[in-house]
Amino acid sequence: ELRNAHEPEFLQAVYEVAESIIPFSEKNSKYKVNKILERIAEPERVIIFRVPWLNDKGEVEINRGFRVQMNSAIGPYKGGLRFHPSVTLSVLKFLAFEQVFKNSLTGLPMGGGKGGSDFDPKGKSDAEVMKFCQSFMTELYRHVGADIDVPAGDIGVGAREIGFLFGQYKRIRGEFTGVLTGKGFEWGGSLIRPEATGYGVVYFVEEMLKLKGDSLKGKNVVISGSGNVAQYTAEKCIEVGAKVLTLSDSEGFVYDPEGIDTEKLKFIMDLKNNRRGRIKEYADKYNCQFFAGEKPWGIKCDIAFPNATQNEVNEKDAQILVDNGCFCVAEGANMPSTPEAIHVFEKAKILYAPGKAANAGGVAVSGLEMSQNSLRYSWDREKIDVKLKVIIAQIHQACVKYGKEDDGYVNYGKGANIAGFVKVADAMIAQGIV
Numbered sequence: 001e002l003r004n005a006h007e008p009e010f011l012q013a014v015y016e017v018a019e020s021i022i023p024f025s026e027k028n029s030k031y032k033v034n035k036i037l038e039r040i041a042e043p044e045r046v047i048i049f050r051v052p053w054l055n056d057k058g059e060v061e062i063n064r065g066f067r068v069q070m071n072s073a074i075g076p077y078k079g080g081l082r083f084h085p086s087v088t089l090s091v092l093k094f095l096a097f098e099q100v101f102k103n104s105l106t107g108l109p110m111g112g113g114k115g116g117s118d119f120d121p122k123g124k125s126d127a128e129v130m131k132f133c134q135s136f137m138t139e140l141y142r143h144v145g146a147d148i149d150v151p152a153g154d155i156g157v158g159a160r161e162i163g164f165l166f167g168q169y170k171r172i173r174g175e176f177t178g179v180l181t182g183k184g185f186e187w188g189g190s191l192i193r194p195e196a197t198g199y200g201v202v203y204f205v206e207e208m209l210k211l212k213g214d215s216l217k218g219k220n221v222v223i224s225g226s227g228n229v230a231q232y233t234a235e236k237c238i239e240v241g242a243k244v245l246t247l248s249d250s251e252g253f254v255y256d257p258e259g260i261d262t263e264k265l266k267f268i269m270d271l272k273n274n275r276r277g278r279i280k281e282y283a284d285k286y287n288c289q290f291f292a293g294e295k296p297w298g299i300k301c302d303i304a305f306p307n308a309t310q311n312e313v314n315e316k317d318a319q320i321l322v323d324n325g326c327f328c329v330a331e332g333a334n335m336p337s338t339p340e341a342i343h344v345f346e347k348a349k350i351l352y353a354p355g356k357a358a359n360a361g362g363v364a365v366s367g368l369e370m371s372q373n374s375l376r377y378s379w380d381r382e383k384i385d386v387k388l389k390v391i392i393a394q395i396h397q398a399c400v401k402y403g404k405e406d407d408g409y410v411n412y413g414k415g416a417n418i419a420g421f422v423k424v425a426d427a428m429i430a431q432g433i434v
């Protein structure tokens with residue numbers, strides 16, 4: 001704790017996992033004797049570097065770049081890059097830590113890592129984003145590789161950024177390899193990768209509801225965010241017959257009581273992905289309410305998807321959701337609920353799917369992108385979608401196996417932590433004290 005005293009997000013993520021793992025290790029002494037929890041919480045390596053670039057006015061700008069290589073016990077480091085002004089070492093260490101468990105849960109051979117920069121792509125020209133990405137990769141290239149560390153996208157890093165990063169890596173190394181995932185389909189990307197995280201979250205909810213003999217059809221859902229994960233969560237919710245009431249961005253949320261349908265979602269995708277505009281425009285166009293500076297948790301719903309960022313649901317928000325009859329919360333974002341919020345969900349015994357289980361579909365399909373790159377082959381949409389569904393169903397099963405409590409309540413948080421931990425911990429023990 002002292003060693004990481006200045007890293008609140010990282011400590012939060014470790015405490016959340018420790019709550020499940022300490023009692024589990026007490027009963028399974030090999031994990032305790034080998035100090036797996038202590039070892040797993042220390043990154044194998046952290047790289048911090050200067051990223052200088054020239055803006056359109058010809059001025060020098062300096063950002064800080066990071067790559068946290070957290071754990072390689074079960075495969076090469078794997079995890080996204082985040083470009084956002086709020087990026088700190090603490091944020092990236094929490095994300096890398098969560099990634100280790102998530103990647104393990106997918107059943108694919110991937111270790112955990114995360115990286116990024118405090119660079120803000122908002123308001124920057126394409127040329128500026130390209131120059132930044134090229135400078136970032138000019139240092140990062142020496143630390144990554146198809147069998148070493150394979151970054152992907154995250155907040156602020158989408159198809160455009162992955163393209164610029166990949167181009168620079170290829171230019172420096174002179175080789176075309178699967179060093180990044182989330183690539184364009186024409187140059188080594190996988191079908192379904194853009195959709196995978198959002199679709200996967202909805203598949204996870206379908207699994208949880210199936211266990212209760214229920215489904216998403218006719219359910220009212222509230223979604224935060226309007227980026228990659230939020231858009232495809234909305235698309236799949238609409239497809240399975242749920243009503244999407246809200247979407248948001250960092251300026252506020254829109255509430256459409258009639259539901260955001262396919263046509264309206266198309267408008268949002270164009271607004272966010274091509275025009276890089278603000279969600280408020282939706283309210284103006286479709287004549288509905290925009291709540292400036294607010295989060296959507298006060299809107300009455302059956303199911304909530306926090307799909308924007310960490311700590312966006314606090315204890316009060318959680319209580320409002322529960323009081324309004326929300327019976328399922330599935331995290332598309334990483335660690336969007338504070339520890340106090342999670343306790344509210346667990347106390348109310350509602351269905352609560354933690355990010356490391358519910359949003360694992362993205363990295364799962366990234367793993368499939370790596371497999372296709374190694375095979376020098378592309379699978380069709382249907383095959384990948386089926387694989388995604390199977391992986392999500394297996395993660396769900398693993399959560400039930402380790403998370404079912406005596407009264408039958410499934411504590412998905414505990415289940416995901418233990419199931420993710422066991423595979424990595426056993427590999428670490430087998431590989432010795434390294």
Ligand code: NDP
Binds near residue numbers: 248
């Ligand atoms: P995007 O950059 O595509 O979208 C992020 C969305 O969240 C935007 O609507 C953004 O609003 C909003 N947002 C970001 N930061 C904040 C903030 N500090 N306060 C309020 N709103 C904010 O990112 P993704 O959709 O890829 O990622 C969303 C979440 O999902 C993250 O937690 C990420 O780690 C997680 N995730 C993503 C995966 C993926 O495959 N992309 C995989 C697994 C998890 P604005 O435009 O105003 O900034």
